[in-house]
Amino acid sequence: MRDLKHMIFFENLLQEANNDLVKQARGEGKRALGYTCYFMPEVLLDLPGCFSVRLRAPRSGSPDMATYYMSNRTCHYGRALLERALEGGFHFLDANLATETCTVTCRFQEHLERMGVIQNPVFFSTFTDVPFKKNENSMVHYRKQLQAHVLDPLREKLGVDTSDEALLAAIEEHNEVCRLITEIGEYRKLPNPPVTGYEFHVIQLVTLTCPKYLILPYLRETAEELKTREPDAKPPFRCRVVLAGAENDDPAFTALVESCGALVVADRYCYGSLPGREEIVVPEGQRPLDAVARHYLQTSCCPRFMPQEQMRERKKYLADLVRAYHADGLIVASNKFCEYWSYERTMDALILPRDYGIPTCSIEKEYVNASTGQLRTRFQAFVESVEIKKLQEAK
Amino acid sequence: MKKLRLPGNLRGLKKAARDFWFGKPHGERRLGELYVDKTGLYKHREWRGVKDTLYYFNNVWLYNYGALVGDVVKYSDPVTFVRGLWRYRWIGQAYLPVLHWFDRGLEGLRGEALRASAWHYRAMVCVSVNQIGNLLKADAKLHNGAHNDAWRHTVAHKETVWGGVFYPWSDRLAHVPMEMIPYFITCHVNNHVVLNYIDAVQGIGLPGDPCPMCQAEAGLFVLDDMPDYAPFVVTTNEACDGSVASAAIQDWFLDRPLFALPQPMRFDDPLVQEHCANEIRELWKFVEEQTGLPFKWELLKQNLERQNELQRFEWEKWDVAARTFCYPINSVAQALYRIYQTQYGDHPIWHITDRRVGKIMNRCVEKKIDAFPKTRHRVIAWSCAPLYYSHWCTWAYNCWGLNTVINMDSLMFDMTIRTDTQENCMLDMARYHEWAPMRRMVVGGMHHIFELWSYMERFRCDMVMMYDQLQCKGMQGVVGLFEDEFRKRGVHAIWMPHALPDKRTVSRTEIRRIVNDYMTTVMKEEPLDPSLLDFDDDMGW
Numbered sequence: 001m002r003d004l005k006h007m008i009f010f011e012n013l014l015q016e017a018n019n020d021l022v023k024q025a026r027g028e029g030k031r032a033l034g035y036t037c038y039f040m041p042e043v044l045l046d047l048p049g050c051f052s053v054r055l056r057a058p059r060s061g062s063p064d065m066a067t068y069y070m071s072n073r074t075c076h077y078g079r080a081l082l083e084r085a086l087e088g089g090f091h092f093l094d095a096n097l098a099t100e101t102c103t104v105t106c107r108f109q110e111h112l113e114r115m116g117v118i119q120n121p122v123f124f125s126t127f128t129d130v131p132f133k134k135n136e137n138s139m140v141h142y143r144k145q146l147q148a149h150v151l152d153p154l155r156e157k158l159g160v161d162t163s164d165e166a167l168l169a170a171i172e173e174h175n176e177v178c179r180l181i182t183e184i185g186e187y188r189k190l191p192n193p194p195v196t197g198y199e200f201h202v203i204q205l206v207t208l209t210c211p212k213y214l215i216l217p218y219l220r221e222t223a224e225e226l227k228t229r230e231p232d233a234k235p236p237f238r239c240r241v242v243l244a245g246a247e248n249d250d251p252a253f254t255a256l257v258e259s260c261g262a263l264v265v266a267d268r269y270c271y272g273s274l275p276g277r278e279e280i281v282v283p284e285g286q287r288p289l290d291a292v293a294r295h296y297l298q299t300s301c302c303p304r305f306m307p308q309e310q311m312r313e314r315k316k317y318l319a320d321l322v323r324a325y326h327a328d329g330l331i332v333a334s335n336k337f338c339e340y341w342s343y344e345r346t347m348d349a350l351i352l353p354r355d356y357g358i359p360t361c362s363i364e365k366e367y368v369n370a371s372t373g374q375l376r377t378r379f380q381a382f383v384e385s386v387e388i389k390k391l392q393e394a395k
Numbered sequence: 396m397k398k399l400r401l402p403g404n405l406r407g408l409k410k411a412a413r414d415f416w417f418g419k420p421h422g423e424r425r426l427g428e429l430y431v432d433k434t435g436l437y438k439h440r441e442w443r444g445v446k447d448t449l450y451y452f453n454n455v456w457l458y459n460y461g462a463l464v465g466d467v468v469k470y471s472d473p474v475t476f477v478r479g480l481w482r483y484r485w486i487g488q489a490y491l492p493v494l495h496w497f498d499r500g501l502e503g504l505r506g507e508a509l510r511a512s513a514w515h516y517r518a519m520v521c522v523s524v525n526q527i528g529n530l531l532k533a534d535a536k537l538h539n540g541a542h543n544d545a546w547r548h549t550v551a552h553k554e555t556v557w558g559g560v561f562y563p564w565s566d567r568l569a570h571v572p573m574e575m576i577p578y579f580i581t582c583h584v585n586n587h588v589v590l591n592y593i594d595a596v597q598g599i600g601l602p603g604d605p606c607p608m609c610q611a612e613a614g615l616f617v618l619d620d621m622p623d624y625a626p627f628v629v630t631t632n633e634a635c636d637g638s639v640a641s642a643a644i645q646d647w648f649l650d651r652p653l654f655a656l657p658q659p660m661r662f663d664d665p666l667v668q669e670h671c672a673n674e675i676r677e678l679w680k681f682v683e684e685q686t687g688l689p690f691k692w693e694l695l696k697q698n699l700e701r702q703n704e705l706q707r708f709e710w711e712k713w714d715v716a717a718r719t720f721c722y723p724i725n726s727v728a729q730a731l732y733r734i735y736q737t738q739y740g741d742h743p744i745w746h747i748t749d750r751r752v753g754k755i756m757n758r759c760v761e762k763k764i765d766a767f768p769k770t771r772h773r774v775i776a777w778s779c780a781p782l783y784y785s786h787w788c789t790w791a792y793n794c795w796g797l798n799t800v801i802n803m804d805s806l807m808f809d810m811t812i813r814t815d816t817q818e819n820c821m822l823d824m825a826r827y828h829e830w831a832p833m834r835r836m837v838v839g840g841m842h843h844i845f846e847l848w849s850y851m852e853r854f855r856c857d858m859v860m861m862y863d864q865l866q867c868k869g870m871q872g873v874v875g876l877f878e879d880e881f882r883k884r885g886v887h888a889i890w891m892p893h894a895l896p897d898k899r900t901v902s903r904t905e906i907r908r909i910v911n912d913y914m915t916t917v918m919k920e921e922p923l924d925p926s927l928l929d930f931d932d933d934m935g936w
Contacts, residue, residue: 069875073604074868100660103636103838107872110841114876127840129667132632132639132657137677141659141670148666304639306632306655311643339605339868343613343640346600347647364602 001232004199005225006218010206014251015058017084017209018092025051025211031094031158036081036109037101038276039130041296042208043174044150044289045097047167049160051211053093054271056249057084060368070107075337076367077247078104085117093118094158096125097150101304102340126153132306134297143293151289167288171280173216177207180219181277184226188265189325194229197243197264201251204273237263239386241361242321244268244348245333246341253365256372257331260379262386265325268301269333274321275299303344318348319356329359329386331379336364359386418444418505421769426503426793427926435935437498447505455497455513459520463493466521470528479531483620486527488588489581492936493520496584499936500727500786503793508766511755512728518748519735523580525742529569530576534622542626545569550682551625553642554579554612555633556656557828558740560675562698563690564682565741572739573621573628573645574612579782582611582896583731585936586783589896592618596644606866607897608782609637616648627652627685629678634833635869654681660839662829671825696814699824702741703811708749709733712756716800717854721759723766724752726788726799730780734832737808769923771796772887773855777803777847778862778870779833781893784903787910788860794907794927795914801854803847807832838869841876848884859888864895889913902933 013019026032031050035042045052063076063083070079084090085108096118098109106127112118113125128149131138154160181204187193188200195203203222206215238261243254247270254264268274278299282291301314322330332348334341342364349362361382363375402408414423419442429437442448467476480487497516504512531537533545550561554572561570581588592614593607599617601610615621628649630642646653656678659667679690712729716722724732736745759766774797776788791797808830813819829835836843847859861877864870881888889910894900911928914920922928 068878069873071871071874073865073871078872100839103868104872106660106838107841107869111876114841127661127664129659129661129664129670131659131670133655133674135677137670137673141667144666145664303643304636306630306639306642306657308646308653308655311646334602336602337604337868339609339636340640342602342605343637343643347643349600351647362600 001194001229004222006222007199007202010202013206013210014202017053017056017089019210021210021214022053022092025214026092030211032092034090034093034096036105037099038270038300039099039101039296040097040128041146041292043170043280043292044146046170046174046212047160047162048169050154050158054208055081056209057081069111073337075104075335077335078108080367082108082111085112091119094120094122098125098127099130100127101130124153124157132304134305134310139294139297142297143290146289146293164288168282171282171288173212175279176216177212177219178277178279180223181207181273183223185273187226192231192235194226194231197258198251198255201254201267204267205249205251205271208271237261238383239328240265240326242266242268242318242325242327242330244318244330245345246270246335246338248333250369253369256375257379260376261383262379265327266321268318268321275301303340315351318352319358322358328390329361329382331361333363333365336366359389416445418442418447422923424503424924425926426924427930430930430932433931433934435932440498441502443505447509451509456494459494459497459517462517462520463524466524470525471531475531475537478537482537485577485581485588485620489584492585495936500789502789504725507723507755507759507764508725511723511752512725514748514751515724515728515732518744519732521744522735522739522742523576526571526576529571530622530624533624536623546624547626549625550629552629553631555638555831556629556631557738557831559702560678563679563695564688565694565698567688568686571624574615577615577620578611582782583785586898590899593897604866606635606637608895609641611896613641613644616645629654629656631656631658633658633831635838652685654678658829658834662839663842668822668825671829672821675821675824692817698741699812699814705736705745705749706811708753715756715760719760720765721763723755723759726802727786730802730804731785733805738832767792767798769796770798772858774799774858774860775801775851775854775856776860776862778837779864779867779895780804780862781906782896783898784906787906790907790927791910794922794924796923799860800856801850803836804832806850807835837867841873844873859886861888861890863890863892865892865900866894904931904933
């Protein structure tokens, strides 16, 4: 396929957290607000006068300083973020809006708070308590938390306009991003999509790490470009897979899967778009904050949710994705030392093939995938097994 | 066989007579020579002097063997018990070595310390047998799949759900924590048993790095080694991500109505209390729906008030431990009894035990009895302890004079619950529920972890035994900050690596070697009992 016009620009934006668009927005007087988890609604951080940056530590090496503080037995993602912070890579942040949604990212954020790592005089950090259920009690609690630990501090400390009108404007902008990402993502349902999993991963990531108002023009143009983009007549892929799992902000990982012959047609992982890029609907008579709280609790498929029906729905959701995107199989990847996804992955690898008949490849990876040989072998073997299954079914 | 040699002079004879009558003084006991090499078993029990040996034989050994039989008759029936013993490996493998568990924990103790600590052990055994009885009576697997009346009147819950939330039905429902006996208690008594469960869950694809406690808990279900004793289950996110995640595996295997009782992670935030209280109310509705039995406020109140009595006595204990040298309870008894009592909730045996221990403690204070006279350092143990070597502190005192005065798990649940109004009661119950072991200080905000310094001051400790649970993400995530603080404050801290129930990661021998190394190379001290420096108990219970 012909290269997308802005792909190299997008790739460059992902080379560091403080990228060109972040610098531009800060130069325009906007406040940069960091966060790590879907449970911190990015739309609240994209209010007028500020913008959200979902934290990443691209081009990470060995996190030596962070390993001293957090040992080598914690998730590499959390340590890579702390290392980047200790190196000075997050000094551009004006605030960090933290959630204690998994232990190690929580510890990373607590280090930011306790050690005074961020050299920015206005910097502050607050923690939001996120519920484990989706019932009404949890909705009320979550809304109160977002008010007390996100909106109030933003207004009081940074002078951000947190009125309902401002929130509605942020929702509108957010929804446009969601519409565009959904539009681009829908192409992946086609038999021969005009966008690869890698390209989609890059596009999705720039929407999480760049100011929305600055990335939107490029997104619009890319969506337009895709309408007429001609896919290769003979694509190099031998099967289609849904990629699910834990934190994954590394498009090179998706590229690795695709280099083994499996086109990634759906992205159900932290930093992915499924779920994550659904539009927020504000019903008549409801306060925007209520709608935001409800939206993020309802849409999340995090393994953190404990009620029985949600534990079971998560499996069905994956199976539905496989069907909707016409995938041949599922790859579930968890980061080493991630407690949630270690279990979730184990269960997925047992339940999805048994109850839904979906071939599943279960792998464990690091945040920085330096040695990819073993993973490549696993993916190649999985692609072959899916191909054999298809051949057998054809007979 | 070693020959008995009589002393050749009068002084020697007098000493031999004194040793016979009073037991050898600390420093001459050579307790390490009592072990059969590699087994951790004793060649013979320790001679503690006439009075203490008779007390141990009569009031600890005989009494508890009798009680182990008596409690089975009291709380279960012998036939069901024997069938359970045959069906579940954790019963047989943990029931038989119980007295060895006493021996390990109470090694070297004399006088009031021996008596007070032994009563704590006795209470734990009593509640354990009671729970086993409840498990087996209701177990459909032992009754040809039939759901009997006991099955319909028992609540199954994750061991980290505080038992107090079921007080409103204490006259009609039994509650049994699912993993407390098969995993937690078993691990203390016989450290080999749970390894099988850890291997089982890894056998279905779980990686080896999540918390091994949650792994073992999940493995019980993988191996179908959990009785089917209740119509529904209550689970919780206490203490950590692994607990949440392992609940999914348990749900899959149990496949019955499940209520998730979450605890807010940021429990210091005043805004979370109402949310937590509402979840407890939701639980109560669920129990009513499932059982058809109404909630009784008066019953809740009465139970909470009884529980408050236990807490007030605990504060008395802490006061004696902090202010005097007369505290007669050794560290393993203190830690296990406290965690068991607070997590399980009220039970008559706790009150009986506290009254007995109270008398002993008062006697110690009145007569100024130094219960641990060879104390060289007052130690505070911080973070989660190795379950397979919870009696390390008994060894550390005997070998090095390290007297572990208090530990982090004991300091959880540090509150009474108001019963004046329902509103106050709910808020306090929420708070209590949030202050559970491994939660208040290990995960759920860093602030409380560093309360260590104030507790060191309060309990006049000069050393820290810093448990280093290698697979606890919460604690691993703060190791560097602790190192910084230890250096800054000039605190002697020994990092004790372990993997909670899994002795294969760091053995008991390795733990002792780490302590020995610190005491000789950093503290430049000589052991009180050199025979305990190095011995191999890897195959021991």
